[in-house]
Amino acid sequence: MPSSRRSGRDATALRDVRALVGRALPWLQGFERPIAKVLGLALLLAAATAAAPLAVMYLVDLLTKVAAQAPRGLRGDVGRAVLFALALVAASELAQVWLSRLLAARSWRVRLDMDFALRERVTARLHQLPLTYHQQHTVGGTVSRVNTSIDGFVSAVGDLAFNALPAAAYLALALAALTQLDWRLALAVCAFAPLPALIGMRAAREQTRRDRALLDHWTATFGRWTEVLAGIRTVKGFAMERAEERRFLAAVAQGNQRVTQGARTDARTASLQGLSAAAARLSVATLGAWLVLRGHGTVGTLVAALQYVGGLFGPIQGLTNVYATVRRAGVSLETVSSILDAPDPLADQPGAQDLAVTAGGVTFESVSFAYGDGRPVLRDVNLAVRPGETVALVGPSGCGKTTLVSLLERLHAPTAGRILVDGVDIRSCTRQSLRRQVGTVMQDVHLFNDTILANITYGAPGATREQAEEAARAANAHEFIERLAQGYDTVVGERGAGLSGGQKQRIAIARALLKNPPILVLDEATSALDNESEALVQAALDRLTQGRTTLVVAHRLSTVMDADRIVVLRGGRVEAIGTHEELLAQGGYYARLFARHTRSGVRESGFGALADSPELATEPQPTRRISRQRARRVG
Numbered sequence: 001m002p003s004s005r006r007s008g009r010d011a012t013a014l015r016d017v018r019a020l021v022g023r024a025l026p027w028l029q030g031f032e033r034p035i036a037k038v039l040g041l042a043l044l045l046a047a048a049t050a051a052a053p054l055a056v057m058y059l060v061d062l063l064t065k066v067a068a069q070a071p072r073g074l075r076g077d078v079g080r081a082v083l084f085a086l087a088l089v090a091a092s093e094l095a096q097v098w099l100s101r102l103l104a105a106r107s108w109r110v111r112l113d114m115d116f117a118l119r120e121r122v123t124a125r126l127h128q129l130p131l132t133y134h135q136q137h138t139v140g141g142t143v144s145r146v147n148t149s150i151d152g153f154v155s156a157v158g159d160l161a162f163n164a165l166p167a168a169a170y171l172a173l174a175l176a177a178l179t180q181l182d183w184r185l186a187l188a189v190c191a192f193a194p195l196p197a198l199i200g201m202r203a204a205r206e207q208t209r210r211d212r213a214l215l216d217h218w219t220a221t222f223g224r225w226t227e228v229l230a231g232i233r234t235v236k237g238f239a240m241e242r243a244e245e246r247r248f249l250a251a252v253a254q255g256n257q258r259v260t261q262g263a264r265t266d267a268r269t270a271s272l273q274g275l276s277a278a279a280a281r282l283s284v285a286t287l288g289a290w291l292v293l294r295g296h297g298t299v300g301t302l303v304a305a306l307q308y309v310g311g312l313f314g315p316i317q318g319l320t321n322v323y324a325t326v327r328r329a330g331v332s333l334e335t336v337s338s339i340l341d342a343p344d345p346l347a348d349q350p351g352a353q354d355l356a357v358t359a360g361g362v363t364f365e366s367v368s369f370a371y372g373d374g375r376p377v378l379r380d381v382n383l384a385v386r387p388g389e390t391v392a393l394v395g396p397s398g399c400g401k402t403t404l405v406s407l408l409e410r411l412h413a414p415t416a417g418r419i420l421v422d423g424v425d426i427r428s429c430t431r432q433s434l435r436r437q438v439g440t441v442m443q444d445v446h447l448f449n450d451t452i453l454a455n456i457t458y459g460a461p462g463a464t465r466e467q468a469e470e471a472a473r474a475a476n477a478h479e480f481i482e483r484l485a486q487g488y489d490t491v492v493g494e495r496g497a498g499l500s501g502g503q504k505q506r507i508a509i510a511r512a513l514l515k516n517p518p519i520l521v522l523d524e525a526t527s528a529l530d531n532e533s534e535a536l537v538q539a540a541l542d543r544l545t546q547g548r549t550t551l552v553v554a555h556r557l558s559t560v561m562d563a564d565r566i567v568v569l570r571g572g573r574v575e576a577i578g579t580h581e582e583l584l585a586q587g588g589y590y591a592r593l594f595a596r597h598t599r600s601g602v603r604e605s606g607f608g609a610l611a612d613s614p615e616l617a618t619e620p621q622p623t624r625r626i627s628r629q630r631a632r633r634v635g
């Protein structure tokens with residue numbers, strides 16, 4: 001290999017190590033003392049291990065001398081000297097065993113603590129990151145990536161601190177001792193020492209590439225796996241179980257094949273390193289024997305030298321893996337950093353105050369918004385919702401209704417304009433305090449695989465059982481809950497699998513009632529409920545909205561007509577605002593929508609679905625004034 005290319009690679013390797021150390025250091029804050037303590041123990045162990053062959057040498061030389069003098073038993077000074085030598089050997093062995101045990105226990109403790117601290121930071125960050133981050137990453141993929149990366153990073157730091165550094169110390173001590181014993185033997189060792197290092201360095205790049213590809217592969221595989229399990233209803237509905245199983249197993253087999261190929265390459269690298277170590281041992285044994293025969297050394301020296309050579313190549317091999325370990329840690333760090341350093345444009349501003357809602361007025365002031373792709377979704381929206389008022393949002397699918405209400409929760413930030421609650425810009429308050437004041441009931445109700453009681457008190461952890469029951473009564477949920485085998489202690493299954501759509505909605509309403517927020521966001525369910533269930537949900541919603549400022553993404557005609565005002569959104573713009581009667585009188589899109597609804601005779605909940613009819617965009621309709629009561633009868 002041309003030397004310029006090699007020196008280029010070495011420089012890159014050094015840069016990699018320096019960059020990694022620079023990035024890893026802030027993460028190790030708080031662990032300096034425990035790491036230093038374990039490192040101290042490891043260095044002591046290295047010193048004890050390096051001293052052991054000297055004790056053996058002393059014993060062997062003593063015994064050789066005694067044997068040469070045709071001994072008459074081990075009495076007097078000779079006996080004491082042999083006993084002392086034996087005690088030295090025993091002490092060094094015992095010290096090694098004791099230190100190894102202590103080191104193993106302490107280093108595990110430090111690794112586990114580091115693992116805990118990293119998980120704490122990553123979990124907190126994942127919870128803080130904006131919704132868009134989670135929409136762009138699969139749950140399973142994130143879980144698999146986080147687990148693999150944290151394990152990888154912690155074990156790499158442990159390997160470097162507790163194995164590589166003590167190995168380097170042992171190498172230095174052993175080489176110094178060997179040079180003292182016989183410089184020629186030390187030279188023979190040094191001639192072979194760089195070989196395993198070079199072999200390891202060559203393998204490291206390939207290992208890193210492999211690790212990165214494997215991490216991506218497992219992220220995609222487990223991301224899909226969790227998605228399939230989460231969407232098992234759809235999988236079953238389309239009889240895709242076998243197909244999904246085949247797809248998953250093919251991906252696992254492909255991953256395993258890559259792991260096997262990697263293990264084969266690693267084994268080849270290890271055997272090449274082993275061969276170079278064996279060549280070093282053979283050359284030292286030959287040279288040592290020659291030196292002893294020539295009277296240039298003692299048998300003890302040769303035995304000690306062979307012990308050193310035997311013990312040296314393990315650490316040398318370990319040290320050559322340092323580069324691979326550093327690069328592996330780099331891959332892990334990249335992933336964890338991509339989470340910890342992911343931008344959070346919605347983070348609280350420095351000095352943000354808690355929001356205290358007094359009346360509950362909400363104002364959208366020239367609000368525009370676009371998702372990551374830059375396509376405008378909301379354009380210059382102006383809307384002032386008075387305290388205690390209910391405003392229904394109506395418009396075709398994709399016109400930005402859900403997006404508008406999510407801006408109020410600060411799940412996204414407007415690209416222009418601002419949103420005020422009681423005259424306070426929500427960007428200037430803390431996210432937590434804002435979300436405590438805004439309650440939500442979304443159409444895809446999410447229940448946790450926990451008891452009904454835990455699901456109702458979610459968001460109000462201090463609430464008592466009696467308060468939860470009271471909220472459930474107001475939400476028309478108490479009766480059906482009481483009829484369940486375990487009542488409020490019934491576990492609902494993942495995402496509330498054991499409950500009907502209407503029951504889930506009523507639990508969500510009870511949850512919102514218990515939270516008791518002054519501002520409410522409702523995203524009405526589009527899926528039709530049976531008449532009875534719909535009436536129960538509607539009555540619960542009426543109770544929930546009483547006395548609260550409410551923004552509702554409306555799909556039922558009754559909701560729209562019961563609202564104090566209706567906002568017609570089209571193409572991200574506010575097309576009209578008014579009461580039902582006012583909008584009918586204006587004769588625009590809303591009037592056409594209403595007319596079409598009354599003509600079609602579809603169920604109430606189909607009102608929102610009709611908003612999508614293409615003909616509504618153009619169909620001219622005569623303006624008709626219909627009283628609210630009459631319209632309700634028709635709907």
Ligand SMILES: Nc1ncnc2c1ncn2[C@@H]1O[C@H](COP(=O)(O)OP(=O)(O)OP(=O)(O)O)[C@@H](O)[C@H]1O
Pocket residue numbers: 132135371372373377395396397398399400401402403404553
């Ligand atoms: N996370 C997202 N990333 C990119 N675009 C999005 C995202 N969420 C929604 N959109 C797009 O923004 C537009 C408005 O979506 P939004 O969900 O607010 O509409 P909507 O009026 O509530 O529709 P619907 O009545 O069907 O629920 C749509 O074109 C949609 O494709």
